[in-house]
Amino acid sequence: MSISVTKLSSNGVLRGGVSFRNLSVVFPGHVNHPPVQALDHVSLEVRPREFVSLIGPSGCGKSTMLRVISDLITPTGGIALVDGEPPRKARLARDIGFVFQDAALLEWRSILDNVLLPLEIAGVPARERESRSRELIELVGLNGFEAARPRQLSGGMRQRASIARALSTRPRVLLMDEPFGAVDQITRDRLNMELVQITEKTNATVLFVTHSISEAVLLSDRVVVMSPRPGRILSVIDINLPRPRSLATRDDPHYTELIKFGAAELERGFARNEH
Amino acid sequence: MSTSLAEGSTPVADAEHGWIRYWPMLWPPIIATIIITTVWESITVYFDIPPYFIPSPSRIFEAFWAAPGTLLWHSGITLLEAIIGCIIGSFLGALLGTGFAYSSLLARGLLPFVIAANTIPVVAIAPIIILWFGHGIESKIAVTTFLCFFPLALNMMKGLQSYDRVIMDVFHVAAASPLQRFFKMRLPSALPYIFVGIKINVSFSIIGAIVAEFVQADRGLGFVIMTTYRNLNMPRLWAALAISALIGMVFFALVSLVERMVIPWHSSMRTES
Ligand SMILES: Nc1ncnc2c1ncn2[C@@H]1O[C@H](COP(=O)(O)OP(=O)(O)OP(=O)(O)O)[C@@H](O)[C@H]1O
Ligand SMILES: [Mg+2]
Numbered sequence: 001m002s003i004s005v006t007k008l009s010s011n012g013v014l015r016g017g018v019s020f021r022n023l024s025v026v027f028p029g030h031v032n033h034p035p036v037q038a039l040d041h042v043s044l045e046v047r048p049r050e051f052v053s054l055i056g057p058s059g060c061g062k063s064t065m066l067r068v069i070s071d072l073i074t075p076t077g078g079i080a081l082v083d084g085e086p087p088r089k090a091r092l093a094r095d096i097g098f099v100f101q102d103a104a105l106l107e108w109r110s111i112l113d114n115v116l117l118p119l120e121i122a123g124v125p126a127r128e129r130e131s132r133s134r135e136l137i138e139l140v141g142l143n144g145f146e147a148a149r150p151r152q153l154s155g156g157m158r159q160r161a162s163i164a165r166a167l168s169t170r171p172r173v174l175l176m177d178e179p180f181g182a183v184d185q186i187t188r189d190r191l192n193m194e195l196v197q198i199t200e201k202t203n204a205t206v207l208f209v210t211h212s213i214s215e216a217v218l219l220s221d222r223v224v225v226m227s228p229r230p231g232r233i234l235s236v237i238d239i240n241l242p243r244p245r246s247l248a249t250r251d252d253p254h255y256t257e258l259i260k261f262g263a264a265e266l267e268r269g270f271a272r273n274e275h
Numbered sequence: 276m277s278t279s280l281a282e283g284s285t286p287v288a289d290a291e292h293g294w295i296r297y298w299p300m301l302w303p304p305i306i307a308t309i310i311i312t313t314v315w316e317s318i319t320v321y322f323d324i325p326p327y328f329i330p331s332p333s334r335i336f337e338a339f340w341a342a343p344g345t346l347l348w349h350s351g352i353t354l355l356e357a358i359i360g361c362i363i364g365s366f367l368g369a370l371l372g373t374g375f376a377y378s379s380l381l382a383r384g385l386l387p388f389v390i391a392a393n394t395i396p397v398v399a400i401a402p403i404i405i406l407w408f409g410h411g412i413e414s415k416i417a418v419t420t421f422l423c424f425f426p427l428a429l430n431m432m433k434g435l436q437s438y439d440r441v442i443m444d445v446f447h448v449a450a451a452s453p454l455q456r457f458f459k460m461r462l463p464s465a466l467p468y469i470f471v472g473i474k475i476n477v478s479f480s481i482i483g484a485i486v487a488e489f490v491q492a493d494r495g496l497g498f499v500i501m502t503t504y505r506n507l508n509m510p511r512l513w514a515a516l517a518i519s520a521l522i523g524m525v526f527f528a529l530v531s532l533v534e535r536m537v538i539p540w541h542s543s544m545r546t547e548s
Contacts, residue, residue: 070448091450098448104441108463108540118449121459149540169449 016172016205018046024077038064040230051206053216061231062209066175097166101178103158105150112146115164136164156187174204213262227269330510338510353496360419361480368424372431393425401490419483423476430472434465470534
């Protein structure tokens, strides 16, 4: 089953590149609340089809970065680009998929109708959006639950539906903000392996926020370690583990090494946090 | 309370049983009614309570049965006033509530007036409305409309503001238009609140119609209650009361039934057994 062909622009260049250039975001303060510098001159280039994880202490601006790329927040300084164009353009072209920590499904809709919601909003004909959504439901392993209501599903299953929904418009960029933060460890391991397969099939660039360094190493091409107050990039770790990743990746001695290194970097971020 | 997939697939089987599936909901009030009427009847007979003070259920039924046609005709008038007023008032209230939800300026400007107007006792405003709308059925509908306006205005506003912020972000990322946000997200999220408002209005509309008829009318249950009281025909007054309560109950049950069909997904619809 082919879910999506690689997205090429008219001149044959791979699409889905994301750039942050000197990006700053300051949230205005109010009475008794000083303004918050969520991001301070952050620069990062994400190549098309790359899987990049953002990790760092709470409040270092990970979510803010994803919200800028999805045009939920306008930066106060610098620029963010998707294939050289402003996020707003990518959003209106339905080229952004967003998976939130909360599955955020519409409880009055069936799983199928939840998955096809973005296509419905985009005005895709009913037959087409339904067949596309059925494919995606199969991809995320929810076959048989098309007619179920969200409340009938477990947290892990709801998150799968949310991933299918984010992929429905074949986005160039998939943003995931702690998508497995609320599921148990065993489910999380399984979802991680499934995510490896899903992202290999969909060809989307992925920006993945997590608090788990092992999850970040397992899934990513690069891990971006951030520190808070103000939000900055502390280091970028190349994860040169062979692909495709599998459960066997965890037996790779280099995997353990990378996790140790990443954890030490992360520690630096927390240390800065305390000052 | 866990709704498993197996339970979710039972509606097919339920359809075969038809109304019997409502039996668990029906039998407790039926048994309660039988017990209450029996006890009531026995007490009035045993203590020989005069019927003008507390008539027994059988006396009340006799009073109804003496002229069922006229009582039902009067009830029909009241019901008509209540339903029309409930529909118009709920609709207008929902409209203003929508305005409030979308414009904080409008809400800040008018909400104090709405809350103030809401505290005016209906008995105080009814004579004024009747003065404006005349002695016909229209003025009773107007009083009912006035009363049914506020529950929907407030609940619609609250309901439309009750959407999930993350779902709003989902709609934003999907580049949904304001109209799509309204119909696919905010209105469905508001439905539980809308039903709360409508259920309040079921009682309000009957109260409004009867109070308006108290003030001035030559027909309707309010008129019957007024005249029977003057003649101290208490069993007939009680019969009129019973009918108005019965109307309210049936009306409420109908709305609840519609609610079950429209928002079966809502948590308030889960039956805990
Ligand atoms: N809408 C907002 N208004 C004001 N301040 C905000 C807003 N959103 C985020 N912030 C602040 O900006 C900073 C960065 O927030 P952000 O949500 O990006 O952090 P995060 O790295 O995702 O943290 P977490 O791991 O807890 O999710 C925090 O200090 C937060 O309090
Ligand atoms: Mg966050």
